[in-house]
Amino acid sequence: MKKNIAIVMGGYSSEYGISMKSGSVVYRYLNSEKYSPYRIVITKEKWAYLNDADEEIPVDKSDFSITLEDKKIRFDCVFNAIHGTPGEDGLLQAYFELLDIPQTSCDHYEAALTFNKRDLLSTLKPYGVHCATSYYLDKGDSIDEDHIVEKVGLPCFVKANRAGSSYGVSKVYEKEGLTKALDNAFSEDNEVIIESFLDGTEVSVGVITYNGKVMVLPITEIVSENDFFDFEAKYLGKSQEITPARISKKQEENVRHWAEFIYKTLGLKGYTRSEFIFIGDTPHLLEVNTTPGLTEESILPKQAKEAGISLEELFASAIEEALR
Structure with missing residues (x-):
């Protein structure tokens, strides 16, 4: 029997539009023979199911369900594609934990911690993680x-x-x-x-749980045409994202170690993408993203492709891990 999957997208922050793109890609690539996907758009004003005609049907927040043709639809799993609040800062994670609905990103405490750059870096410094x-x-x-x-x-x-x-x-x-x-x-x-300011090579490192095992994806080097990796560089083509990164073997070993160490030490789940800048051979952590972009042009899907993992496989794995 096919699983009902709610793909939550949108959110309350400036990242609304990017999240809508990520959620739409997940909706398009989910295996329709295994899953019944539902697009759920979350904004401050309303939570609604968006059908194929782009008509909105309200979500019952008391149990996170929708009613279609007098039939209540409940969800077996939530695929979290919201960047920023409330999908990346722990609010939705806590809500789904209370309702006992599995979801694809990390738990609420870890989400809140990683979303707060100051708290994240303060937590990791005693473990020897370098930062600015x-x-x-x-x-x-x-x-x-x-x-x-x-x-x-x-x-x-x-x-x-x-x-x-x-x-x-x-x-x-x-x-x-x-x-x-x-x-x-x-x-x-x-x-x-x-x-x-850290003057060195910037890299992005995806770490995921795939087929039950923590996996560090191929590393991406960030070369921005702008002064730094800003919005234009990330989303409007003003950068080169080179996978695999042109770094030394020693640098690769070091950054893979720290990216996996952070993932395991913080007890993260699902997809993460950590950003580092090298000073010499030492990677300095900038931030950790726990709901990274998931469009075809986004860094983590490109890293997965380099590792031989298709979008369909990537998204299915996240759901199966959550259900597990």
Whole structure:
């Protein structure tokens, strides 16, 4: 009997459009002989099932079900394709845990931890994970620009603490640029992390659970045409994403070790994509994404393809792992 799969997409953040694309790709590639997929669009205003005619049918939030032709449809598993809140920060994970519905991403605590860049890096530093020098600010804090520059140097990166897809991120070259960069970051979140500039090769490392085993995918080198790997570089073709990465054997061994170490140490599940910058042979962690992009052009699906895993196989594996 086919399993009913709810593909949740959309979300409450600036990443809504990217999530809709990811969810649509999952819907298109799921094996229709094994699964009955349902597109569920989640926004602050409404939760709705989107049928093939793009008509919306409300979701019953009390048990996460829909009613079609007087028949209640319940879901065997949720495929999480929401980037940002509420799909990547633990809110939906906690909801589905309470309803005892399996879902494809990590559990609620791990999602909340990894989505919070400041907490993630603070948690991993005692394990020997290298990262940039950082400075934290919350909305309303007094801003001592001289102290910031003394701590992290210039240039530096100003980032929204809880946001993705490079929303709320700026590279600052002069002290006078901090105010504008902070305004940009605070437009996405009320917490900010300011990091020192790391001058080295940037790589993205996908780690997944596939056929019951943790698997590090082929590594991707990021070469941005812009000043850094910003929104344009990620989604508008302003970068080269080279898989496998042009790095040394030693660098590859080191970054594979740390990516797998982070995945296992934090107790992650499903798909993750971690970003690192090399200083010499040492990878420095930037962030961990627990619901990475899933379009044909996204990094993790390209890494899976390099490893010989099709999109159909990739998506089916996530569902089977969740059901397991």
